[in-house]
Amino acid sequence: MNMLEVTGVSKHFGSLRAVDDVTLTVAPGELRAIIGPNGAGKTTFFNLISGFFPPTTGEIVFDGEVITQLPVAARVARGMARTFQITEIFPELTVRENIRIGVESASGLRLALWRSRAEAARVEAAIDEMLTLTGLTAQADRLVGEMSHGDQRAAEIATALTLKPRLLLLDEPTAGMGEHETYQIAGLIRRLHKNSNYTIVLIEHDMRVVFNLADRICVLDQGKLLADGTPKEIADDPRVQAAYLGQAE
Amino acid sequence: MSGATTAAPGSRRMAERPWLQLLIIWAVLLTVPLWLPLVGGYTALAGRVLVLGLAAMSFNILLGFTGVMSFGHAAYFGLGAYGAGLTLKFLAASTPLAMLMGVLLGGVLGALFGLLIVRRRGVYFAMVTVAFGQVAFYVAYSWNDFTGGYDGLRGFNRAPLHLGVTTIDIVNNGTAFYYFLLFVFAVAVGLQALLLASPFGRTLLAIRENERRARFLGIPIERHIWLSFTISCCFTALAGSLYALLNNFADPMGLHYSLSGEIVIMTVMGGMRAFWGPLLGAAVFVVLQDYISSMTVNWMSFIGLIFVLVVLFFPRGLLGMLQRREGA
Numbered sequence: 001m002n003m004l005e006v007t008g009v010s011k012h013f014g015s016l017r018a019v020d021d022v023t024l025t026v027a028p029g030e031l032r033a034i035i036g037p038n039g040a041g042k043t044t045f046f047n048l049i050s051g052f053f054p055p056t057t058g059e060i061v062f063d064g065e066v067i068t069q070l071p072v073a074a075r076v077a078r079g080m081a082r083t084f085q086i087t088e089i090f091p092e093l094t095v096r097e098n099i100r101i102g103v104e105s106a107s108g109l110r111l112a113l114w115r116s117r118a119e120a121a122r123v124e125a126a127i128d129e130m131l132t133l134t135g136l137t138a139q140a141d142r143l144v145g146e147m148s149h150g151d152q153r154a155a156e157i158a159t160a161l162t163l164k165p166r167l168l169l170l171d172e173p174t175a176g177m178g179e180h181e182t183y184q185i186a187g188l189i190r191r192l193h194k195n196s197n198y199t200i201v202l203i204e205h206d207m208r209v210v211f212n213l214a215d216r217i218c219v220l221d222q223g224k225l226l227a228d229g230t231p232k233e234i235a236d237d238p239r240v241q242a243a244y245l246g247q248a249e
Numbered sequence: 250m251s252g253a254t255t256a257a258p259g260s261r262r263m264a265e266r267p268w269l270q271l272l273i274i275w276a277v278l279l280t281v282p283l284w285l286p287l288v289g290g291y292t293a294l295a296g297r298v299l300v301l302g303l304a305a306m307s308f309n310i311l312l313g314f315t316g317v318m319s320f321g322h323a324a325y326f327g328l329g330a331y332g333a334g335l336t337l338k339f340l341a342a343s344t345p346l347a348m349l350m351g352v353l354l355g356g357v358l359g360a361l362f363g364l365l366i367v368r369r370r371g372v373y374f375a376m377v378t379v380a381f382g383q384v385a386f387y388v389a390y391s392w393n394d395f396t397g398g399y400d401g402l403r404g405f406n407r408a409p410l411h412l413g414v415t416t417i418d419i420v421n422n423g424t425a426f427y428y429f430l431l432f433v434f435a436v437a438v439g440l441q442a443l444l445l446a447s448p449f450g451r452t453l454l455a456i457r458e459n460e461r462r463a464r465f466l467g468i469p470i471e472r473h474i475w476l477s478f479t480i481s482c483c484f485t486a487l488a489g490s491l492y493a494l495l496n497n498f499a500d501p502m503g504l505h506y507s508l509s510g511e512i513v514i515m516t517v518m519g520g521m522r523a524f525w526g527p528l529l530g531a532a533v534f535v536v537l538q539d540y541i542s543s544m545t546v547n548w549m550s551f552i553g554l555i556f557v558l559v560v561l562f563f564p565r566g567l568l569g570m571l572q573r574r575e576g577a
Contacts, residue, residue: 092458097454100451109448156462
């Protein structure tokens with residue numbers, strides 16, 4: 001069964017068709033990249049999947065269940081997590097506190113006024129595991145707002161991962177980053193995909209990242225799905241070259 | 250008691266010494282009746298600091314630790330005062346019952362009103378809280394027969410505390426009443442500290458820091474803001490009921506938006522990101538008010554000037570500034 005099935009999904013803002021009749025499926029364990037020129041509707045498409053707003057038409061099925069009209073919290077509860085183009089973190093808290101809020105929320109401790117010793121130990125262990133996974137152990141007690149762009153992004157991904165998501169949506173994870181930071185985040189995504197077997201859909205502008213990481217690539221252009229295939233197929237597709245790659249050169 | 254949640258942004262927690270802060274605060278509060286007369290104060294003034302400090306700290310659960318601004322918190326303070334006063338006047342001469350009724354009146358109305366407004370944000374939230382506060386003000390102002398109207402509610406007295414084996418005279422003994430206030434204050438802020446250091450308290454910080462991220466971690470934002478608002482109203486109403494006991498009087502100005510503004514000033518001046526900041530702000534405010542108003546009726550202009558200077562030079566408030574210096 002597919003992890004995500006999107007069928008004929010459109011989103012209209014007035015007369016603008018931001019997303020226009022897009023159909024695609026994502027298999028469990030797959031790393032899918034979505035690329036396209038600016039304004040192609042990529043982030044709008046992400047917002048439809050994650051429940052920011054409902055689609056105008058079409059259906060979204062997540063792990064066998066129709067979620068088209070479900071609100072954000074219900075999708076999170078079913079195992080969907082996302083990061084944002086502009087990093088969304090808790091800036092005046094430390095990395096550890098950022099992650100702790102995620103772990104506690106995912107453990108159903110949202111209304112708890114008290115943690116038992118066993119619970120506290122389990123939460124702290126989960127935090128340490130997440131710090132190790134994202135390579136932030138040495139930075140655990142720094143305020144996230146004071147860290148480098150790349151580390152902030154890693155912290156955001158760590159916080160999203162506390163939900164143990166079955167589908168992880170990453171909106172331009174390397175946006176605005178330098179060479180070194182892009183390398184750092186691409187390495188993290190690769191580890192999540194290869195070692196931890198997460199199902200990931202990411203929007204990305206950096207073509208080296210996309211063609212190195214992705215199992216399959218979707219190309220959006222003016223809201224429409226222009227192409228869907230392996231990196232090789234996409235690189236060889238003349239329509240894609242015309243619409244996107246040629247323009248980017 | 251302060252714990253991780255009170256760490257001032259910008260300062261390292263390692264460098265802070267919360268136990269030292271606690272030691273100083275409680276040493277000062279416990280010895281007030283000994284030294285206050287020596288510096289020209291009187292115990293009732295310290296009582297005002299405790300009561301308004303509790304109100305500001307309760308308000309700060311909402312502003313400082315949830316990131317939501319209310320400009321109508323005097324409403325719950327005043328409702329607490331009227332709840333306590335009306336209980337003593339018409340129901341029974343029991344101080345604990347008066348406090349309970351004050352908390353219930355302010356807390357229940359806060360909870361109901363909160364349901365209507367949790368979807369509002371920012372300035373819209375603040376505006377509707379002002380509106381509700383003024384509704385409460387005009388009800389108390391106009392209902393002459395029940396609330397005493399413009400003149401306020403008089404004709405009640407706090408009752409002695411009966412503890413089974415002994416009776417504590419908090420009616421005529423000012424020092425005993427101060428320690429009674431301090432005891433209630435300690436229990437209330439102890440509960441607040443536990444609340445803010447709990448997983449629930451951390452969800453409030455999450456909402457303050459980044460509502461979108463919090464929502465995408467599965468935290469039901471509206472429900473948690475409502476809980477924070479309701480809890481804040483209950484504690485503010487408790488402070489209001491203590492105010493009625495302190496003065497043996499409740500008046501409509503206790504509901505007025507000008508008092509809401511003063512609560513905001515105390516909180517911001519003291520430091521809204523520091524757990525004890527609002528108490529320090531209340532102390533500075535009350536003492537300055539007492540001192541300057543003995544010299545001029547325009548005391549508010551001077552307090553306003555000092556507030557502006559504090560905000561300009563210590564944007565994190567007085568305690569925020571001290572913590573930062575200590576951490577540097």
